[in-house]
Amino acid sequence: MGLTLLATTHRVAPGLLTWRAWDALRSAPSVRVPRGHPLLPSLRDAGIEPEVVAEPDAARLVADAREGDVLWVAAPDGDEALMREIGALVVNDPVEVEVLHGSYDLPGARLLDLVSVMDTLRRECPWDRKQTHETLVPYLLEEAYEVLDTVESGDYGALREELGDVLMQVAFHSVVAAERDDETAFTIDDVAGAIVDKLVRRHPHVFGDVTVSGADEVNANWEQIKAAERAEKGGAEASALDGVPMGQPALSLAAQLQRRAARIGAPPELADGLARDLPEDAAGEAGDVGERLFALVREAAGRGADAESALRAVSRVFRDRVRSWERASRD
Secondary structure, three states, X not given: OXXXXXXXXXXXXXXXXXXXXXXXXXXXXXXXXXXOOOOXXXXXXXXXOOEEEOOOOHHHHHHHHHHOOEEEEOOOOOOHHHHHHHHHHOOOOOOOEEEEEOOOOOOOOHHHHHHHHHXXXXXXXXXXXXXXXXXXXXXXXXXXXXXXXXXXXXXXXXXXXXXHHHHHHHHHHHHHHOOOOOOOOOOHHHHHHHHHHHHHHOOHHHHOOOOOOOHHHHHHHHHHHHHHHHHHHHHXXXXXXXXXXXXXXXXXXXXXXXXXXXXXXXXXXXXXXXXXXXXXXHOOHHHHHXXXXXXXXHXXXXXXXXXXXXXXXXXXXXXXXXXXXXHHHHO
């Protein structure tokens, strides 16, 4: 005689239980389930007619388990409060209690919780309800830069939280998009499906029968596949520069444009005299400075350095010096 507490996860479809869980359910003399439990239809489909309980009663469960075997199907949230009550009741007057896990979370299962939370926030929070793709963009940029800052500072303890903030932005944009009723609508599953398809397509050496000799050949294949994708999308007008986000910081923009141009063998002299082709209102000293910065980006790449990262690094040193000067000035 004893009490079996059957724990299941709400992150898998109801009814997908282990063989041991189904065996315990079928053999238990008394099966009790909280009202509204998502497993109820599956139990009835399996010919199991449980006792449906409006409110769990720890004292009754323990008392009945002293008389015969009782199986309690825990609520999807785990019934933590009930478990504590039962534990307190059996400390001085023991009864056999077993926790049986009927289903387990798969890797990535908590992403389902994020989807659920974002759906709820979109419905019930006034601020979340009024957001659009356009109003959310600044937050996405801010969160991405916070990830960059944690990596550059080596604060890997904070990286998990910052990545979560970025992931939340992806989920937020997806729930906004899902509300549309035209061909531009998509869901978080469409987002995940698209990137899965892209990764599989661009890794034929992993998911196909292509053989590679190393990372350099992987990179070369990647670029060939991307070029083919651009050609398919853009037809005769396709360019190696398609998809370069012009809104990114200027140094990284210059570096990305130069990398793309170099990959297709564009002549280096295309970067000469750039300021001459600027509109009149952007020429002059400012144009000359821009051209020299563009050249510095190319020089950095030639040395194997990233201009954006290099400038950020010395900027942090300057920040620390200014702070030290401020502290010294106050002493």
